[in-house]
Amino acid sequence: MEQKGGWTIIVNEYGMTIDVLLDLYMSLCDSTTSKKINLTDLGKAIEKQLKSTYEISYDKLCYTTGNIKNGLDYLPTKKYVRPVVKHVQVHIKLHQRIIYHINQKLGNEHLVDVRDANKLIGLYGKVNKIGGTEIYLKETFIPSIIKGLDKNTIPHEFGHSLGLYHVDEPWVWIKSMREQWNIQKMIKNKTNIMYGGGGVYLNDRTSTTITPEQMNIIIENYKLGRLNLG
Amino acid sequence: MSIYTKPTLLAIAVFIVITLIYSTFEAESDGFSLIGFPLTFNKYTEGKIDPSDIGLAHIGFNTSNFLLDMLVLLVFIWGFNFIWIKFLKKT
Numbered sequence: 001m002e003q004k005g006g007w008t009i010i011v012n013e014y015g016m017t018i019d020v021l022l023d024l025y026m027s028l029c030d031s032t033t034s035k036k037i038n039l040t041d042l043g044k045a046i047e048k049q050l051k052s053t054y055e056i057s058y059d060k061l062c063y064t065t066g067n068i069k070n071g072l073d074y075l076p077t078k079k080y081v082r083p084v085v086k087h088v089q090v091h092i093k094l095h096q097r098i099i100y101h102i103n104q105k106l107g108n109e110h111l112v113d114v115r116d117a118n119k120l121i122g123l124y125g126k127v128n129k130i131g132g133t134e135i136y137l138k139e140t141f142i143p144s145i146i147k148g149l150d151k152n153t154i155p156h157e158f159g160h161s162l163g164l165y166h167v168d169e170p171w172v173w174i175k176s177m178r179e180q181w182n183i184q185k186m187i188k189n190k191t192n193i194m195y196g197g198g199g200v201y202l203n204d205r206t207s208t209t210i211t212p213e214q215m216n217i218i219i220e221n222y223k224l225g226r227l228n229l230g
Numbered sequence: 231m232s233i234y235t236k237p238t239l240l241a242i243a244v245f246i247v248i249t250l251i252y253s254t255f256e257a258e259s260d261g262f263s264l265i266g267f268p269l270t271f272n273k274y275t276e277g278k279i280d281p282s283d284i285g286l287a288h289i290g291f292n293t294s295n296f297l298l299d300m301l302v303l304l305v306f307i308w309g310f311n312f313i314w315i316k317f318l319k320k321t
Binding site: 117120121122123124125126127128129130132138140141153156157160165166169175196197198202 | 256258259260261262275276277278279280282283284286287289
């Protein structure tokens with residue numbers, strides 16, 4: 001697949017193991033007027049939080065096909081489908097660089113842009129679109145992200161960049177049926193990153209996990225060209 | 231001035247299309263969705279809201295902007311009916 005943006009997802013299968021590598025090229029920019037943000041520390045915090053959230057392992061039910069060849073018993077060759085549980089291990093690799101103006105962003109990179117509080121009034125941060133390449137963060141919340149007090153905003157916004165929707169919004173099923181969660185599923189996954197702003201389970205410190213199903217959706221989004229959308 | 235059904239429906243349709251074109255839908259990616267033409271009458275987000283400047287964000291339904299938009303719609307309806315009577319009905 002042609003690399004249009006920062007995310008590349010490589011899936012390798014070795015026997016009963018599936019290795020998933022989420023590879024991201026990104027640039028960090030401080031667009032605030034004060035220019036006081038320590039982008040090196042922010043970059044480290046982003047890497048730490050993304051690894052903590054997205055580097056998961058789980059078992060996945062797969063189906064393998066094969067042939068039973070005819071032998072001396074003269075039975076015809078038959079095809080079979082066998083369910084197999086494979087172990088999925090996800091890794092994340094970030095390639096970061098610091099830029100001084102958003103114009104320096106290369107075409108195939110994601111941008112993490114720290115903005116003045118008055119440019120993101122009322123918000124923590126946002127992504128330009130679902131599957132988009134530009135993540136805007138509000139200056140005010142950067143210290144708590146760097147200190148590790150807010151472990152949700154970064155994985156959450158990168159989740160949107162990976163094509164994930166809020167799991168608790170009423171109209172999500174129109175765009176992604178599997179991401180519309182019922183109450184039972186929410187109770188089971190209280191620490192999920194993809195709760196919307198009004199979510200009862202949303203917590204800056206504890207909402208830090210994703211489910212295997214969401215990881216499968218991310219891989220599917222990449223294969224279907226729903227990531228790196230500019 | 232008499233009001234005719236065809237130009238009125240056409241004016242409403244054009245107004246809805248312009249409203250949709252002028253609206254932004256960024257709520258799903260934590261931005262704001264802004265609906266309304268020429269003034270935004272509904273602003274909402276699905277993202278985390280900063281409590282410190284929630285008052286400045288003017289989130290929610292704005293009744294005065296909605297009424298002003300409806301006034302613009304009435305102007306649209308009057309304009310379409312005027313064109314209909316003046317130019318099209320005769321032909």
